[in-house]
Amino acid sequence: MKKSDKEIIDILVAYDATESVYAAARITGCDPKTVHRYVTARNTGRLATGPSRRPRLADPYSAKIEEWVDRSHGLISATAAHQRLLRMGFTGSERTTRRMVAEAKDRWREGSSRARRSWTAEPGLWLEFGWSSGPVVPGPDGSPRRSVIFSAWLGWSRFRVVIPCRDQTLATLICCLDATFRTVGGAPTYVMSRPTAGAGNRHPLLVEAARHYGVQLQTCVPDDVAADTAPGSVALGRDDLLPTEVVWLRPRYWSFSELQDACREATMRINQGAPRQRLPVERTRLHPLPPVPHTRALGPARSVRPDHTIEFESLRYPVPAALSDGEVWVRVTHGELVVVADLGATPSRPGWLTGRSGLTEVARYRVPAPR
Numbered sequence: 433m434k435k436s437d438k439e440i441i442d443i444l445v446a447y448d449a450t451e452s453v454y455a456a457a458r459i460t461g462c463d464p465k466t467v468h469r470y471v472t473a474r475n476t477g478r479l480a481t482g483p484s485r486r487p488r489l490a491d492p493y494s495a496k497i498e499e500w501v502d503r504s505h506g507l508i509s510a511t512a513a514h515q516r517l518l519r520m521g522f523t524g525s526e527r528t529t530r531r532m533v534a535e536a537k538d539r540w541r542e543g544s545s546r547a548r549r550s551w552t553a554e555p556g557l558w559l560e561f562g563w564s565s566g567p568v569v570p571g572p573d574g575s576p577r578r579s580v581i582f583s584a585w586l587g588w589s590r591f592r593v594v595i596p597c598r599d600q601t602l603a604t605l606i607c608c609l610d611a612t613f614r615t616v617g618g619a620p621t622y623v624m625s626r627p628t629a630g631a632g633n634r635h636p637l638l639v640e641a642a643r644h645y646g647v648q649l650q651t652c653v654p655d656d657v658a659a660d661t662a663p664g665s666v667a668l669g670r671d672d673l674l675p676t677e678v679v680w681l682r683p684r685y686w687s688f689s690e691l692q693d694a695c696r697e698a699t700m701r702i703n704q705g706a707p708r709q710r711l712p713v714e715r716t717r718l719h720p721l722p723p724v725p726h727t728r729a730l731g732p733a734r735s736v737r738p739d740h741t742i743e744f745e746s747l748r749y750p751v752p753a754a755l756s757d758g759e760v761w762v763r764v765t766h767g768e769l770v771v772v773a774d775l776g777a778t779p780s781r782p783g784w785l786t787g788r789s790g791l792t793e794v795a796r797y798r799v800p801a802p803r
Contacts, residue, residue: 435462435466435470439460439462440470442460443456443460443462443466443467443470443471444470444471444474446459446460446467447467447471453467453468453471488524488528488532489522489523489524489528490517490522490524490528490529490532493517493520493522493532493552494532494536495550495552496517496520496552496554497513497517497529497532497533497536498536498539498540499551499552500513500516500536501533501536501537501540502540506537506540506541508533509533510526510529510530510533510534511526513529513533514526514529514530516554516555517529519554519555519713519716519717520554520555520588550655550667550668550669550672551666551667551668551672552669553587553588553672554587554588554717555588555589555713555714555716555717556586556588556618556620556621556714556715556716556717556718556719557587557588557620557621557622557717558586558587558620558621558622558623558624558650558652558666559584559585559586559587559612559616559619559620559622559623559624559647560584560585560587560623560624560625560626560652560668560673560674561582561583561584561608561609561612561623561624561625561674562582562583562584562625562626562674562676563580563581563582563583563600563676564580564581564583564676564677565578565580565581566578566579566580566581566596566597566681566691567579567681567682567683567684567685567691568683568684568685569598569684569685569686569687569688569690569691570686570687570688571598572768572796572797572798573798576684577598579596579597579598579688579691580596580597580598580599580600581594581595581596581597581676581681581695582594582595582596582597582604582605582608583595583674583675583676584608584609584612584674585674586616586620586711586714587668587672588710588713588714589706589707589710589711589713589714590706590707590710591616591703591707591708591710591711591714592674592699592702592703592707593611593612593615593616593699594695594698594699594702595608595611595612595695596688596691596692596695597793598688598793598796599765599766601765602635602637602638602729603729603730603731603763603765603770603772604793605638606637606638606641606726606729606730606791607730607772607790607791607792607793609623609641609645610645610725610726610790610791611790611791611792612790613645613721613790614721614776614790615790616711616714616715616718617711617715617718618715618718618719618720618721619645619646619647619718619719619720619721620647620717620718620719621647621648621719622647622648622649622650622666623642623647623648623649623650624649624650624651624652624666624668625649625651625652626651626652626653626673627651627653627665637728637729640726640728641726641728641729644722644726645721645722645726646719647719650665650666651665651666652665652666652667652668652673653665653666653667653668654667654668654669654670654673655667655668655669655670656670680694680698680701681694681695681698682694724774725774725776725790725791727761727772727774727791730761730763730772730791731761731762731763731764731770731772732761732762732763733759733760733761734759734760734761734762735757735758735759736751736755736756736757736758736759736760737756738756738757739756740752740753740755740756742760742762742771744762744769745799747800749769749771749795749797750795751771751773751794751795752794752795755773755794758773759773759774760772760773760794761773764799767798767799767801768796768797768798768799769795769796769797769798769799770793770795770796771793771794771795771796771797772791772792772793772794773791773792773794774790774791774792775790775791775792776790
């Protein structure tokens with residue numbers, strides 16, 4: 433039976449007078465266990481005058497349930513929430529979930545839910561990407577040039593993809609996202625980047641690419657950043673933010689293909705253990721990918737001749753022999769011709785060049801200056 437505030441104080445006063453839970457129980461007419469509970473709560477600074485509640489198996493997931501209710505505007509069903517909790521390792525009953533969801537909806541209707549909460553990772557919810565400075569490699573003309581490293585991971589499984597790039601343009605970003613989606617086996621609900629990642633997530637072509645893959649672009653910040661400094665951003669815990677350091681790479685490589693091999697080996701090493709084991713669960717919530725990639729930002733298409741060359745402005749440029757009779761996309765960036773191919777659509781051995789599938793830069797040449 434619920435104790436009133438006066439009864440609780442009487443119990444504590446009786447214990448202080450006798451220093452015995454049994455004597456205090458006889459004075460106040462309650463069970464000795466009740467006296468012990470209130471005395472222990474007072475001594476540990478957790479005394480509450482309201483009714484006590486036993487811990488529930490769903491308590492560690494309460495913040496996640498509040499997030500689902502808030503994102504769904506209170507429309508998520510308890511059955512759907514329970515299925516999601518099971519994928520996250522919850523072992524309680526559906527009855528417990530229903531009670532937690534009902535309480536969260538009541539708080540949401542009353543407006544007492546937190547206005548800004550840190551998102552909790554769940555299978556298939558988000559993928560975060562970022563850029564970092566990479567090793568020095570020879571450019572198309574042979575001169576040393578600093579590369580950039582594209583990194584992305586799935587927030588729940590921590591499965592990470594590392595891709596070396598020669599530039600950080602919008603077209604390169606779309607290629608990396610396509611290759612990442614095809615590597616992990618689908619597209620998440622949200623694709624996130626930090627404000628300093630150079631995402632350009634308002635660019636019309638990037639928004640169009642997001643619509644093509646069925647994802648929503650978001651900006652994420654650490655949960656200890658004030659909301660007014662990054663309005664509209666998603667708050668993530670520090671442990672959920674993507675690490676973009678490249679400590680596993682050497683400062684310099686003799687060729688770009690050597691850097692690609694190093695990044696492929698690093699990706700395999702990083703994903704050993706839990707990330708690779710949790711990826712199949714994550715894939716059950718990822719969305720299927722469209723059969724063809726988004727290529728509007730990659731430039732015009734060119735057919736590869738039987739002698740594995742392409743023609744651009746009356747000049748021929750060689751491409752890898754496995755692309756013969758296939759199709760590539762070409763664009764000029766900073767005076768260089770960039771050739772991109774869909775390795776998932778190559779006639780032989782998908783991912784033969786870099787161990788990846790999807791849109792990948794396969795060649796780059798310096799464009800002759802006009803005479």
